[in-house]
Amino acid sequence: MRVVLVTYGSRGDVEPMTGLAPRLQALGAEVRLCAPPDFAELLDSAGVALTPVGWPIRALATGAVPGKEQAGLSDIAAELTAMAYEAVAGVAEGCAAVVATGSFPAVAGARAAAEKLGVPYVFASFSPCYLPSPHHPPLPRPGQVIPAGVTGNRGLWDLHAEHMNAQLGETINTHRTSIGLPPVDGIRDHVFTDHPFLAADPVLGPWQETSELDVAQTGAWIRPDGRPLPADLEAFLAAGAEPVYVGFGSMRIRGANAQEVSRAVIEAVRTQGRRVLLGSGWADLALIDDRDDCFVVGEVNQQALFRRVAAVVHHGGAGTTTTAARAGAPQVIVPQVADQPYWAGRVTELGIGTGHDGPTPAADSLSSALRIALAPETGARAAAVAETVRTDGAEQAAKLLLDMIGRSG
Template sequence: MRFLLSTIGTRGDVQPLVALALELRGLGQEVHLCVPPDFRDWIDGLAIPVTPAGPELRRSADAPSAPPSPEQLRRLARDSVAAQFGTIEEAARGCDVIVAATALQVAARSVAELMGIPYVFAAYCPAVLPSPHHAPPPMPGQPPATVGDDELWARDAARFNAMFGDALGSHRASLGLAPVEDVRGHILTDRPWLAADPVLAPWPGGGDVVQTGAWILPDRRPLPPELVEFLQAGEPPFYFGLGSRMHAPRGLAEAMVESARALGRRVIVSRGWSGLSLAGDAPDCLSIGDVDHRKLFGRVAAVVHHGGAGTTTAAAQAGAPQLVIPQVYDQHYWARQVDRLGIGTGHPPVTPTADSLIGALRQVLHPDVAARARTVAAETRTDGARTAARRLIASDL
């Protein structure tokens, strides 16, 4: 069989699909990836065929900008849907199944319908999928909810229709496909997959959801020598990172260093795409690029991060206490889960300062939190990608 795996997003969106692709290939299947061009060199190095989709994302992460106007958003949505139809249709030729991740994959199901092949939508977080047991992820700039979850889900569906309905409808009409009244439901399907660990992020109920476990990419790279040397030179440090696309508020790196020193800890800062960087060359601080998170997280005192699904899962599997600083979308869900499970805490909904980080890190360093983190680590699963691959091959969709 030949599978097309497609997503629009940052490394946290792409890496799980790479994990699934390697599992499928290891089971004798053919795989093609359709992802943003930022990741082409990496995937080429894994000898997986890849089609670049959309613009480079890193350029848009280099500096913060004003939120787009509603008209600009509609224009971006129209252009994105048009590009998706062309790119995914070309990449899917000869494929037997399309697997799409992230709800911005507006065209993938229509392409599958046009080709007469199965389509699977996969979410990395329960909050993305409608359920009577939780609200949808908050949109940027959205004020605190004053209505019930049912109304919030209805508004969420209306946003999808307003944003993508006309563009999707016109493309489907040009292909001879029937109109779609519920864009979100069309993308997510009646039986979405949930690629999240059932201990860290259990499906709460409502709807027909297939939870496979998180799709974890094995990383066989050793830690860089300078990082190993730093780790060996003293007590376990704090790790600070904001993922590949989160904006680093002015002065955040300095606040991180100050908070760590106040608690007698050294600092590792991951640069990512966020511009998070250290000034000077102090011996108790180290700036790093991309490394194997699970190898590193097992050797730090605490992981301070943005709350992406992949980083949260990696820290949990390493048994590391966590402090989550959520900014957007599902990151707020992961902050709540870390707190609920007792494996760390979420930062208050304010811009982090040295004092706020010190207070939160004191909670995270409590021995009960470390003990709970080790317990949860032993309960998490690492076979999610293989479970998903076997279901796909067996056509258990």
């Protein structure tokens, strides 16, 4: 039995799939993952076969794909839908299921491939706020204008669906027609389906049941990471009190360059009397002087690292939020895009940290946020919530998926 997993996006869109894949393999399934070519090394280390999809995601995000520097959304979406379709269609024939997440055009292409091949399809979301519900409003879409009279959540979700149809409907339906599939009216609901998986922790990102969707909340899909921390990082950690970690993953910070952000975050942490551990990431955080209270790391085992820091300052990706919460590390979230404001709100509501006011950290604003995160009561609350974070989400999802496959067969 073969299961095809599909995602197109940054590390936060790929990492959970490397948590699900080994669980499926342990239950006897063969797994192939369609993902951006950037992640070949990650998937190789996880023992998961890769089928590359589309352009390297970092090159696309930074405008470095030749010929795509000035491409519009519809052009990118059309190509990405087709590329995802071709990749999935090439490996999914005869498979037991296709599970897809990430960029909407890519997921639409994956859904079309599953449909064309007659293969069961599951959409997965890593955050509750992406899924339509009367209990919360939708995330704003780029270019969407909300009429002044529309305030209720149901009305906002209706507008969200209309906007997605206007923005991407023609593109996706043109592709569907080209491969012999009929066009669909509501592309969002067609791609999401009425029975999606929600790979988010029930305490950190709870789902309130609705009559519209039958959501299967499994818990976050966590890949166990047993890598040791680098020797030089271990030496830095051992040389003094717990540092504050600052890293923004696959995000570039809006409104400032790398040097400005580096100076702001280092000064903010120093103001709190703490040492600084910078995660360089796509924001290119770097040292601003030669003082020995600051250290820079690249990609490391955050599961191990976050248990040894005083607080974590980050962008608010679902995976980083969950990793920090599981480690019991107080958080400051500096949200940039997508679901990141949602996670900032949840961290604040739970009392395990706070959201930063705005996407661009300044020394004074971040220092104020850090005072909240470093307060003893925040640390105690973070430690308590850490005990509730589920670690079996990927296992639950794998079992649920295989049960669904068995029933459909």
